Amino acid sequence: MASRERVLLIGGGLTTARAAESLRQAGFDGEVVVLAEERRLPYERPPLSKGYLTGADAASVVYPHDAAWYRDHDVDVRRGVRATAIDPSAHTVSTSGSTSGADAAGEVLRYDRLLLATGSSPRRFDGPGAGLRDVHTLRRLPDSTRLRTAFRAGDRRVVVVGGGWIGLEAAAAAREYGNEVTVLVRGEVPLAAAIGPELGGLFQRMHEEHGVTVRTGTGISALSGEQGRVAGVVLGTGEEVPADLVLFGIGATPNVELAASAGLTVDDGIVTDAAFGTSADDIYAAGDVAKSFNPRLGHWLRVDHWANALNGGALAGRAIAGETVVYDDIPYFFTDQYDLGMEYSGYGELAAGAELVVRGDLAARECVAFWLADGRVVAGMNINVWDVNETVQRLIRSERIVSREELADPGVPLDALAGDVA
Structure with a gap:
């Protein structure tokens, strides 16, 4: 009797959860095995710097599916199991268990198709201290969990190194718990690389209004300590910023080691085509770790935001099930800080140097901002304005020529500018 086809999904994040879901929705009736290095079900990460960190949400909010869902859909989640090697020619994956043990420790698992969704790891400070x-x-x-426990104590001197989304969201959470918060930014304004200096300045002013000290143009040379605990952050100038807790939010790097050791093509991510296929037969990659060909841009792009895991994981599952797919989603991310909610859709590289057009009141933080390049909207961001993001995406996808006056005029419906896009 022939054995069932087996799909292995390597990774414990949202990408694998969505891939497993779409595999079953697409009618795949073979084995689906998830190898999750952490000893928990696959989970998503936005709540870790948002609702869960602030205390608004319970830990359960991070799980797209509970254990019953995996059981009911015949998905075998092996927790605490790390993939250590891939043999593309033999179609096998070697595994080892975590230090706490695992059911599949030391196995060599056969696969018919394999998804790599190994995510990324935070960059760490490697200097003194x-x-x-x-x-x-x-x-x-x-x-x-550790940060939330520490923040809840209140009255602590928290220093956040890095002015990106993770750092600013964590800074907002720490401040709302009553801590003294300092954010150290290497550039001249937070978020400048992501959304430009004008909108980055908006976020800086908002944090300062809430009592956060934002210091720009700062480099870090060391951490100082007392009795083994951090006591301060030493700047490049020699000045020391006192600290009871330091959080580094200085970016992340894709976890490509497993793919690279198997001989897959790697270049700041696992290189794939527009259907998530890698350089090895029957091996796919999706999520933070994948650098996929983007048909709109005409080159490869790696995106490490939630929507990429959500939508890319689902589409990768369909591709693995045998459907013909093309991944051309517009990059999307969102943030919640204090009383500000924001959604962004667009291509950062096209927005660089584009004209910024604002519809609404930027100072009041209630507006929609557009990046206009050669008369076409290439990115858009709604701030405390809701139910417009899908229209913004349609406008970007349409590539229609629009005037800055029409974009800025609230009397001109965005639907009319976006038109009908297939």
């Missing part, structure tokens, strides 16, 4: 206690990064659920 890096090993002190109370020095944090934020990537996994236990990271967020």
